[in-house]
Amino acid sequence: GAVVSQHPSRVICKSGTSVKIECRSLDFQATTMFWYRQFPKQSLMLMATSNEGSKATYEQGVEKDKFLINHASLTLSTLTVTSAHPEDSSFYICSARPNGAWTEAFFGQGTRLTVV
Amino acid sequence: SQQGEEDPQALSIQEGENATMNCSYKTSINNLQWYRQNSGRGLVHLILIRSNEREKHSGRLRVTLDTSKKSSSLLITASRAADTASYFCATDGSSASKIIFGSGTRLSIRP
Numbered sequence: 001g002a003v004v005s006q007h008p009s010r011v012i013c014k015s016g017t018s019v020k021i022e023c024r025s026l027d028f029q030a031t032t033m034f035w036y037r038q039f040p041k042q043s044l045m046l047m048a049t050s051n052e053g054s055k056a057t058y059e060q061g062v063e064k065d066k067f068l069i070n071h072a073s074l075t076l077s078t079l080t081v082t083s084a085h086p087e088d089s090s091f092y093i094c095s096a097r098p099n100g101a102w103t104e105a106f107f108g109q110g111t112r113l114t115v116v
Numbered sequence: 117s118q119q120g121e122e123d124p125q126a127l128s129i130q131e132g133e134n135a136t137m138n139c140s141y142k143t144s145i146n147n148l149q150w151y152r153q154n155s156g157r158g159l160v161h162l163i164l165i166r167s168n169e170r171e172k173h174s175g176r177l178r179v180t181l182d183t184s185k186k187s188s189s190l191l192i193t194a195s196r197a198a199d200t201a202s203y204f205c206a207t208d209g210s211s212a213s214k215i216i217f218g219s220g221t222r223l224s225i226r227p
Contacts, residue, residue, distance in 0.1 A: 006158075034214055043204060044159075044217040093158065097213065104149055104210075105215050109158040 002028050004096050006108025013084055013115055021111045023094030029074035030096035034105070035067075038091040048083045050077040074099075084115040120186075122205060122218040130226050135192045137221040139205030140185075147208045148181055149215070150190050152201045159204075162190075192223075200225045 003026040013019050023033055031052045036044040048069055049057040056069035066088075068080040077096075081088055093110045119139035129135055139149070150162040165172045165188070172179045173174045178191040192199055205218040 032213060036217075041222075043220045046214060049214055091156070095215065104161050104164050105206075106161075106216060107151075107159040112156070 001027075002106045004106045004108045006094050006111055007030075008111060009109060010112045011114070013113070015020055015085055015115055016083055017112060018080055018082045020078055021092055021094070021113075023077045023079070023096070025075045025096045025098075025106070028098040029097075031074060032084060033071060033077040033094055033096040035069065035077075035079050036093045036095070037086045038093065038110075044093060047079075047096050052077075081113065084113070086115045089113055093115065094101050120205070120218050122203075122221045124221060126218070126222045126224070128194060128226060131195060133156070133195055133198055135195050135223055135225075137190045137203050137223070138200045139188045139190070139218045141188075141205070141218070142186065143207075143209055145183070145207045145209055148179075148188050149206045149208070150177075150179060150188075151204045151206060151217075153199045153204065153220075158208055160181040162203075179217070189226060195223075195225045196226050 009105045033050040035047045038044045043092050046059050047062045048073040050069045052071045054094045058064045071077040091110050091112050095105045095107045097105045122139045147166045149164045151159045153159050163174045163179050165179050176193045181188045202220045202222050204220045206215045208215050
């Protein structure tokens with residue numbers, strides 16, 4: 001099946017620094033990718049929709065200046081957590097669906113971010 | 117934003133018993149999907165049911181969809197210890213391609 005690769009799987013950073021998370025669709029093109037955040041024992045909350053070649057669409061309450069999304073190609077989206085704080089510590093997951101197909105979405109393996 | 121609720125929030129059953137989880141959602145959908153997530157890990161896609169389907173089977177899994185009630189259920193038969201995980205429904209809306217997750221059910225299988 002289709003594969004979405006997310007990197008890194010774990011990252012620890014100091015408060016005030018920025019962290020970049022990559023999401024790649026390995027064997028299909030995706031005009032649109034999605035970024036979710038998950039706190040412990042909670043569900044996945046959609047943060048934003050990443051659109052290739054245009055600005056991302058952020059969900060209500062998500063700070064776009066803090067969570068920078070870039071979707072420079074049809075196979076790569078990046079999420080940068082800027083000026084990270086301990087409250088940004090969470091599990092971040094990306095997903096992508098092959099263009100033109102109303103099929104299942106494929107998810108990356110997630111990134112556990114810990115801000116110390 | 118979350119599309120809907122799942123119940124129960126937590127379910128503990130004996131190995132070999134059947135587990136049923138329910139999902140309710142709010143808006144029109146194109147399809148509904150169920151995912152499993154082991155603690156601290158990524159998501160595993162289980163099954164997709166389209167809005168024009170009422171029931172679907174995959175191995176020990178049975179999913180139903182009632183669009184009039186905006187609800188779905190996931191039945192796992194003959195549960196095994198390895199089924200211990202969190203289960204999420206996720207809806208794919210008719211007016212947007214984004215996938216929204218339900219609140220999830222934490223399933224524990226007792227040996």
